[in-house]
Each structure stands twice: as structure tokens, then as C-alpha cells.
Amino acid sequence: MDIRNIAIIAHVDHGKTTLVDNILKSTKVFRENQDAGELIMDSNDLEKERGITIFSKNAAVTYKDVKINVIDTPGHADFGGEVERVLKMADGVILLVDAFEGPMPQTRFVLQKALQLNLKPIVVINKVDKPNCRPDEVHDAVFELFFNLDATEAQLDFPTFYGSGKNGWFNDSLTPTENIDVLMDGILKFVPPPTVSEGALQMQITSLDYSSFLGRIAVGKVARGSIKEGQQIALMQADGSVKKQKVRELYVFEGMGKRKVTEVLAGDLCAVVGLEGFNIGDTISDAEILEALPVISVDEPTMNMTFSINNSPFFGRDGKFVTSRHLRDRLMKETEKNLALRVKDTDNGDTFLVYGRGILHLGVLIETMRREGYELTVGQPQVIVKTIDGKKMEPYENLVVDVPQEFASKVIDLVTRRKGEMHVMETKGEMQHLEFEIPSRGLIGLRTQMLTATTGEAVMAHRFNEYKPWKGVIPGRNNGVLLAKQTGTTTGYSIDKLQDRGTFFVDPGEEVYAGQIIAEHIKPGDLIVNAIEGKKLTNMRASGSDAATNIAPKTLLTLEECMEYIQQDECIEVTPNNIRMRKVILDEEERKRVSRSMKTEEA
Incomplete structure (x- = not known):
């Protein structure tokens, strides 16, 4: 069967999940009379409430007898660990860009990862129905971004589509059409089929699924050979150990769900049931011919927090899980599927140090645990400071703020007080576009202050850049x-x-x-x-x-x-x-x- 594997990447709120909705609806995944709603792929309660994608997910559709595996990815920099690993399953990427905002910091981050993996990009400029949109300027900005990221000649020659996910059309020009068929044809034309090398079975586990009935399920792309139900395989782990195991059941993705099969050929994505003790990044290989794929590298965490048991006078009133053993088991379970998270024991048996990518990353974990019935106490988030060549270094981030012109001076004042330096100041329509370099410490508490100062009009985004020398004391909260x-x-x-x-x-x-x-x-x-x-x-x-x-x-x-x-x-x-x-x-x-x-x- 002809296959295409494609990941959809974009900055937060540029319309990835809405595009996936359109693909699912246009390929008749749902019955005519079935109301699937909006943001179908954001199935988690937290995702629905916040209107953001947190966990990357797969769906598979069939268009003109070609199977297309679609991977929806998160847009927040805090969930970059999710994006880095799922790109391994794709052969092409759809880079979605807002027709007004243009490329944003997270766009740059995920695009860089995709280009390094040599994936074929398709650019989709979304929301061209918005007032003040500037699709031609945005197209030039995207080309410049590709050039700055050292894209190859083939990658620079990317096809561009325009459209409106909300109104359900995409075309290779700015003329509205009835549907998204032009984009679907473009996926078949520009995304190459999976490159398959000859040889024995190789498959890297890039994602985890869990079922209360089947237990932990390994998800990944078969890179070489084929995998069969009941087959004896070798599980090759990052530490070099090899475990001989047996595949109990195999599933491929179909629509929003999975379908049981007896064999999966190279190039397709599949879910393997029956393996024990596996981690993300492990290789499933032939039981006799042991060849591991390179381990997935994920960027380091930049922030840590202490998690400890609840020791307040109201301890144990609400929660089911209140002991340090409960807390430790839950955090260790989270590290299995959340690659960017690290957990360390401390001298105090009731307290653990949890490392993550940012406040949102750690906040989602705490919120999930709270809903599962855990009680805990968490401390102030701290950035991770390193000593490099005898110098104290701290993480710096690129901060981008779009704000109405009358508030620009307030934003600049707020950021510079927190040791930020302004590098870019441009006018985009009625908005002022500001870019800063700021220590990660300076971002803690900045969003609330900025929204207050700009009456909620500022749109800010940031992503980790590099470690640089310590910038000195940053003033904290003024009031007691x-x-x-x-x-x-x-x-x-x-x-x-x-x-x-x-x-x-x-x-x-x-x-x-x-x-x-x-x-x-x-x-x-x-x-x-x-x-x-x-x-x-x-x-x-x-x-x-x-x-x-x-x-x-x-x-x-x-x-x-x-x-x-x-x-x-x-x-x-x-x-x-x-x-x-x-x-x-x-x-x-x-x-x-x-x-x-x-x-x-x-x-």
C-alpha cells in the first residue's frame, strides 16, 4: 500500500489541530450524520480547557488509495520534547504559519529540528481571511527563515498553499475553493513515500500509549524489514542491554483509532502490544541480527521545582494519594513517557527535585496529578544554573512580544528591568513587534505583569536559546x-x-x-x-x-x-x-x- 507520513508543526494557536480536523472531515473519517465537533484531536481534558495541544497524537486517513499518517504536534516551547521525538516518524512536514503573525520563535525551533532530519517541508499560510493579513510578506519571511536555518536547495524549493482552516479551504493561490483537495493532492505530490532500506527488522519506539486492558503499548515507525504478530524480537535499550521478547499483538492507525493486523511492513507506523520494560528511544530489532538505531536526543530541561508531600494542617482532607511513596511512584511513571522531564531524590525522603522545560510544562504535570487525586506541595520554580569553564552560567531565552504601539514603551520598560536586551523593533500594521534576549529567571512572573500593563493586549512567546554568563540579581515581587x-x-x-x-x-x-x-x-x-x-x-x-x-x-x-x-x-x-x-x-x-x-x- 502507498504510504505518506506527515507531521504538522507550527507555533501555538496558528491552527494545527483545526487543519487536522479538516483532513479528517474531508477524507470521510466520520459518517455523514456524525457530529465530530471541533479540535477533535485534543482529546485530553486539559487540552480542551486550555485550547492548546499538549500531547502529540496520530491519525490515519486514506485519500485516493494512499494511506496518510498524520501526526499533530504541540506548539508550546515547553512541550518541545514531544515534537523532537515524533518528527522521527515523519517523512515530510507541513509548516503552518499565521498569515498575520508570520514565523514565530517556536516555528523556528521545530522547523530547525525538521530540516536537520532532512524532512521535505510544505508551507501552509493559514488564516488568510483575517483582516490585516499579509500573506506575501509572510511567505518572504518564511523563505528567509529557511535560508537562515541552512536549508538545502531542495528544502528551499518548498511548495506554498494558502487558505483558512476555519472556513475549510486551502488552495495554491489566494482564491477560495470549496474544500482542501488541492492541499491533499499537494501532500501526495510533494511528500516522498517512506525510504525503506533492505534488511532485517528495525523499529524505533518514539511514543507510548497506555490501555488499562493491554498495558503499555510501544508506538513507532518500522524503519526496515517487517514486524509480525507472535514474532521473537530483541529490545535494544539505550544503556546497551538487550532483552529477548515476543510481540503479542500488532495494530496500525486507522481514522482516529487503531486496527489489529498480523504484519506491518517497513514505512508504516504501528503500535506493538506485549513488550515489557521498554523506554522511548529503544530499538526493536530482529532477534538474531542486532542493530540499534541512534538514540533520540532531547534538549535538556531549563527549570526545576521541589515536589513534596502536603504537610499543611489540612493534610489528607481531599486527596486519595498523600504519601511520599505515592508521589515518587507517580513522578517515576511520568518520566517514562515525558522525555523532557527528570526526577531526582533529595536528602529529605519526602521531597523530590523535578526538572522540566518551563512553567507550563511543570504546571500541566501538577494539574494532571491533582485531578488524579494527589495532594502535594510545590516550591518556587528555579532555573538550572551551570558552571562552565569556571564561570556561573544561566539559561537565556529569545522573547518575542507583539503589542499595540501605545503599550510598547511599557513592555520595553518591564523587560529591561528584568535584565532583558532588545534586539529587534519593527512595526507590523498597528502592532509593534519586539524581540528581546532575556535570562530565563526574568520570565518567571513576567506574563502576568505584562498582561496587566497592556490591558491584556500583549502576545508573548519565548524559547530557550543558550547558556550565558549570570546577569546578576533580578528584582522579584515588589509587594509583601x-x-x-x-x-x-x-x-x-x-x-x-x-x-x-x-x-x-x-x-x-x-x-x-x-x-x-x-x-x-x-x-x-x-x-x-x-x-x-x-x-x-x-x-x-x-x-x-x-x-x-x-x-x-x-x-x-x-x-x-x-x-x-x-x-x-x-x-x-x-x-x-x-x-x-x-x-x-x-x-x-x-x-x-x-x-x-x-x-x-x-x-
């Missing part, structure tokens, strides 16, 4: 916090009296404990307040003093916003029903004692 003095239930009477002291994160009637952060102070420095005091009632009627209290609703912070908000002596308590910020040391006297001893040590 209000801490609860004792454990109890907050009252409207107390909060009303304290409203002029800060912005509250709790409503009246919520349970709080001593040392919990309940509000942001209007000044620097922390303040301990009593938020659980009720009104002293007498049997005398008071004239006019019982006017209704006007309490502003609490400020709701998402998990990622809490991670960016807290300082080094603070942490977040995460349970299935609550996210609370607190001091690491809850007792006030103990905090003072520790702070005094630290000052003495410094002196």
Missing part, C-alpha cells in the same frame, strides 16, 4: 503578603476591615490556617492579620453602624500564576479541590528564628 494569624473560617466582618490593606485571595466563609497567604499586601513586607474575627454582638440596637459590607470578590489565581507569584520562602499546597499559597515555615516564631540565623551566616 498578608498571612493568616490562626486557623479558622474567614468572616466578612474581618475581611471588610482589612480590604484597604491588600487584595484578597480568599472569600468570607473559607477555611484558612496560620501561615497561609490570604492576600497581597499593598506595601513591601509581610503582615500577619486576623481574618477570622467575628463581630461582637450586643443586645443594643446600633443605628447606622450595621451598613452592608462591600467586599470585593477574591482574586482567583491559576496554578501557573501561583507558581510565578510565590517567592523563595513560600510554596503552593495543591489538592484535588484547592490550590493554596503558604509560607514554607508556617509558624511565625520559627520563621523569625530562621531568618535571623540566615542573616548571621551572611554576616
Whole structure:
């Protein structure tokens, strides 16, 4: 059977998953009367809520008797580890670019990976129905990007298609059509069939699937030979060990699901059931002829956080999994499929150091665990500092901000205060396009401040660039916090009296404990307040003093916003029903004692 393997890569929100929807609908994967909805491939609850792709997924469609394996990839730099490994399964890539925004930092990152693997690119300029779009300029910018990334002559000669995923058309010109057939024909014409070398079986595991019925399933592309049901194979691992195992069942992708088969030939993607103890990057080879494929290399993590058990006074109220053993087992299980994640034990048996690509990467892990019934405490995210040639080095990132012109000066001021340097400033229509180089530390907490300063108009994107010398101290949060003095239930009477002291994160009637952060102070420095005091009632009627209290609703912070908000002596308590910020040391006297001893040590 004729096969094409294609990955769809793009910056976040440029329309990858919508394009996959169009491919699935145009090839009649669904019945005429079946309502499949939108963003079909984003099946995970978190993906649906956030409107982003987190995990890469496969679908297979048949068009003009050719099987096309389509791989949808995430667009966020934090999930770059997903993109790096799934590109190994593709023979061509569709680079999707927004007709207004043009190539963005993540576009550059994933395109570079694809070109290094010598994949054939097809450029699709999406959203040409938007006002202010500039498809011709964007086409030139894409060509320039290819050139800067040292693309070969063949790669520079890329075909370009224009269209609107939302309106369901793509064409090789700007003239709207009825459907996406022109693009589908382009895939058949420009994407080469898989290159297959002669010889015994070779297949690299590039992805994992899990079924409660079948257990762990290995997914990858058969690079050479063929794999059969019941075949004896050798599992060759990264550490050089070889395990002899047997293939129990084989599946190929069909539509949104899988179909059981007895044999898969080289060039096709398949799922293998029955293997044990495998990891991503391992090679499945012939039992007799042992030849491993090169191990998949994934960029290093740039950030770490401490994960520990929940040790607050409200421990064990919400969660099912609360011990350090539960926490350790869950984190180790995550490292099997999440390649960019690392977990290290610390001197304290209840605490683990978790390394990831960024706040969103770690935030999605914490949110997933919380929904599974885990209780845990996480500390402030820290960037990973290295010593190279005796010098202290830290990670730097490229930051791109598109913002209306009247806010450009505020953005520049915010970034330069955090040790960022501006490299590019261009006008794109009514928007100002700014590019900076900034230490990764400076990005923590920047998004919230920037959205406040630009009334939510700024669009920012960033990706890791390289390690450079340490830039010195970056100012953190300016304001202190209000801490609860004792454990109890907050009252409207107390909060009303304290409203002029800060912005509250709790409503009246919520349970709080001593040392919990309940509000942001209007000044620097922390303040301990009593938020659980009720009104002293007498049997005398008071004239006019019982006017209704006007309490502003609490400020709701998402998990990622809490991670960016807290300082080094603070942490977040995460349970299935609550996210609370607190001091690491809850007792006030103990905090003072520790702070005094630290000052003495410094002196």
C-alpha cells in the first residue's frame, strides 16, 4: 500500500489541530450524520480547557488509495520534547504559519529540528481571511527563515498553499475553493513515500500509549524489514542491554483509532502490544541480527521545582494519594513517557527535585496529578544554573512580544528591568513587534505583569536559546503578603476591615490556617492579620453602624500564576479541590528564628 507520513508543526494557536480536523472531515473519517465537533484531536481534558495541544497524537486517513499518517504536534516551547521525538516518524512536514503573525520563535525551533532530519517541508499560510493579513510578506519571511536555518536547495524549493482552516479551504493561490483537495493532492505530490532500506527488522519506539486492558503499548515507525504478530524480537535499550521478547499483538492507525493486523511492513507506523520494560528511544530489532538505531536526543530541561508531600494542617482532607511513596511512584511513571522531564531524590525522603522545560510544562504535570487525586506541595520554580569553564552560567531565552504601539514603551520598560536586551523593533500594521534576549529567571512572573500593563493586549512567546554568563540579581515581587494569624473560617466582618490593606485571595466563609497567604499586601513586607474575627454582638440596637459590607470578590489565581507569584520562602499546597499559597515555615516564631540565623551566616 502507498504510504505518506506527515507531521504538522507550527507555533501555538496558528491552527494545527483545526487543519487536522479538516483532513479528517474531508477524507470521510466520520459518517455523514456524525457530529465530530471541533479540535477533535485534543482529546485530553486539559487540552480542551486550555485550547492548546499538549500531547502529540496520530491519525490515519486514506485519500485516493494512499494511506496518510498524520501526526499533530504541540506548539508550546515547553512541550518541545514531544515534537523532537515524533518528527522521527515523519517523512515530510507541513509548516503552518499565521498569515498575520508570520514565523514565530517556536516555528523556528521545530522547523530547525525538521530540516536537520532532512524532512521535505510544505508551507501552509493559514488564516488568510483575517483582516490585516499579509500573506506575501509572510511567505518572504518564511523563505528567509529557511535560508537562515541552512536549508538545502531542495528544502528551499518548498511548495506554498494558502487558505483558512476555519472556513475549510486551502488552495495554491489566494482564491477560495470549496474544500482542501488541492492541499491533499499537494501532500501526495510533494511528500516522498517512506525510504525503506533492505534488511532485517528495525523499529524505533518514539511514543507510548497506555490501555488499562493491554498495558503499555510501544508506538513507532518500522524503519526496515517487517514486524509480525507472535514474532521473537530483541529490545535494544539505550544503556546497551538487550532483552529477548515476543510481540503479542500488532495494530496500525486507522481514522482516529487503531486496527489489529498480523504484519506491518517497513514505512508504516504501528503500535506493538506485549513488550515489557521498554523506554522511548529503544530499538526493536530482529532477534538474531542486532542493530540499534541512534538514540533520540532531547534538549535538556531549563527549570526545576521541589515536589513534596502536603504537610499543611489540612493534610489528607481531599486527596486519595498523600504519601511520599505515592508521589515518587507517580513522578517515576511520568518520566517514562515525558522525555523532557527528570526526577531526582533529595536528602529529605519526602521531597523530590523535578526538572522540566518551563512553567507550563511543570504546571500541566501538577494539574494532571491533582485531578488524579494527589495532594502535594510545590516550591518556587528555579532555573538550572551551570558552571562552565569556571564561570556561573544561566539559561537565556529569545522573547518575542507583539503589542499595540501605545503599550510598547511599557513592555520595553518591564523587560529591561528584568535584565532583558532588545534586539529587534519593527512595526507590523498597528502592532509593534519586539524581540528581546532575556535570562530565563526574568520570565518567571513576567506574563502576568505584562498582561496587566497592556490591558491584556500583549502576545508573548519565548524559547530557550543558550547558556550565558549570570546577569546578576533580578528584582522579584515588589509587594509583601498578608498571612493568616490562626486557623479558622474567614468572616466578612474581618475581611471588610482589612480590604484597604491588600487584595484578597480568599472569600468570607473559607477555611484558612496560620501561615497561609490570604492576600497581597499593598506595601513591601509581610503582615500577619486576623481574618477570622467575628463581630461582637450586643443586645443594643446600633443605628447606622450595621451598613452592608462591600467586599470585593477574591482574586482567583491559576496554578501557573501561583507558581510565578510565590517567592523563595513560600510554596503552593495543591489538592484535588484547592490550590493554596503558604509560607514554607508556617509558624511565625520559627520563621523569625530562621531568618535571623540566615542573616548571621551572611554576616
